[in-house]
Amino acid sequence: MSRKIQFTRYGGPEVLELVDVPRPQPAAGQVLVEVVVASLNPAEVGIREGAFHERWPAEFPQGMGHDFAGVVVGFGPDVTGFAVGDEVVGFAQRGAMADFALVDAGSVGPKPAGLGFAAAAVVPAAGATAWATVAAVDPAPGETVFVSAASGGVGVLAGQLARLAGARVVGATSAGHMHRLLTLGIEPVEYGRGLQSRLQAMIPDGLDAVIDTFGGGYVDLAIEFGVSPERINTIADHAAVQRYGVQARGNGDGMSPAVWSEVQALIADGRLVVPIEAEYRLEDIARAYIDVANRRGFGKRVVRLRPDPTSGAGVRPHSRQSRAEQAR
Ligand SMILES: NC(=O)c1ccc[n+]([C@@H]2O[C@H](COP(=O)([O-])OP(=O)(O)OC[C@H]3O[C@@H](n4cnc5c(N)ncnc54)[C@H](OP(=O)(O)O)[C@@H]3O)[C@@H](O)[C@H]2O)c1
Structure with a gap:
């Protein structure tokens, strides 16, 4: 049996x-x-x-x-x-x-x-999805990438893969997980109220690409930061794909x-x-x-x-x- x-x-x-x-x-x-x-x-x-x-x-x-x-x-x-x-x-x-x-x-x-x-x-x-999200935004050495749920199952892998591509990676997380992201080479920023200004302070030169693995407004934030839609990928916000024409590569692509x-x-x-x-x-x-x-x-x-x-x-x-x- x-x-x-x-x-x-x-x-x-x-x-x-x-x-x-x-x-x-x-x-x-x-x-x-x-x-x-x-x-x-x-x-x-x-x-x-x-x-x-x-x-x-x-x-x-x-x-x-x-x-x-x-x-x-x-x-x-x-x-x-x-x-x-x-x-x-x-x-x-x-x-x-x-x-x-x-x-x-x-x-x-x-x-x-x-x-x-x-x-x-x-x-x-999760691994294949992370691979597909990173391939979608194609980070280059010297670029800065933001990952929304950077401590989540997909996000923690996507952040590391973007680092391996040579990018600086900033990831949103809760206060309790900030130190753990740092050990993986991802610069943590606490999500929640005030995220936008914290992010602005960390990246005065702006963002090159955004990987959204959470939904709930992160694509809107990326657009506000001036990131072009083809450098934004979301696996969690289908409405934003319709709204802005951002990418939605995910598990099927990996x-x-x-x-x-x-x-x-x-x-x-x-x-x-x-x-x-x-x-x-x-x-x-x-x-x-x-x-x-x-x-x-x-x-x-x-x-x-x-x-x-x-x-x-x-x-x-x-x-x-x-x-x-x-x-x-
Ligand atoms: N389209 C596709 O092909 C595809 C494939 C896989 C997954 N997905 C979808 O992608 C999403 C992510 O999947 P997953 O497996 O990575 O999820 P997960 O592991 O369940 O994500 C949980 C993470 O979300 C973080 N989080 C909670 N609230 C947050 C907020 N307001 N801002 C930023 N991060 C926050 C948590 O961080 P803390 O613990 O630090 O609070 C936790 O680490 C899900 O909606 C899933 O269904 C889509």
Whole structure:
């Protein structure tokens, strides 16, 4: 048998159930992966609530979770390029919160040996999205880039990627996370009342590009700062895309094993750090999504299905859960 998270009606975290199902069998074109770590993303809260029903309707009983890292345990008869035991990352359409995920072979890519599964698991969604946002604004050495939710799951990776491109990066965060952004080479500015004047004081020569990962007026702020729409990318403010013609490149633009490999290589060699705010057990899925919905924290939240089969790299431990991971 195999455990999985599902829900049979839209609603709050209480609709999520942990059920036992027969171990899935891979059909043509599919890879079966034993999931080690699955990543948690804010959009999954909206899917469960039915907020995206028009665009992405649920098919009940509906599984949960998209990006994961795990180990290949089987594949369909026509699938080539995979072997049982391969360590992989991938994007399962609402099926990652499970002991075993069935994934289209094109949505699975290699994970570097030695890279921790928690760091790798966040790459196909948050990592690829961060990559796409940075590619969209194409920062050059010497330029200054502003990232709106710089301590969030996507923002903390986007800020570092913009730094790696040679830009100066200023990121909005809460007071409690300022010092942690500094350690990643991102200059923090506290969000909230007075942000505009604080930002002006920090960047008297102006901004070259803006990566908005929060919505709620950051694109308007970028326009007020005189940033041209083609140097602004938002993944969270669709109305601003209509209003100003700014870019909206996101996960779909980074959805390829080639991009995942590029991002994972940066993590594996220590140039890109994946802060893990918390790790949860599958049994604690409701609590996990309540925390995700609160939109606070530094980096990513993930669900651990089993211990890493290999020792990991790339995660900077700091929380109660990640200290537990360290102890494993
Ligand atoms: N279009 C796409 O392809 C795509 C892909 C992925 C995500 N998204 C969307 O992009 C958004 C970001 O995703 P995520 O995973 O990065 O979210 P997240 O990790 O849940 O973001 C939480 C972060 O937001 C910060 N925050 C809270 N209030 C803020 C404010 N007023 N100003 C600036 N930062 C604030 C928090 O910082 P503190 O803890 O310091 O307060 C926290 O670090 C979500 O809306 C998500 O649905 C879109």
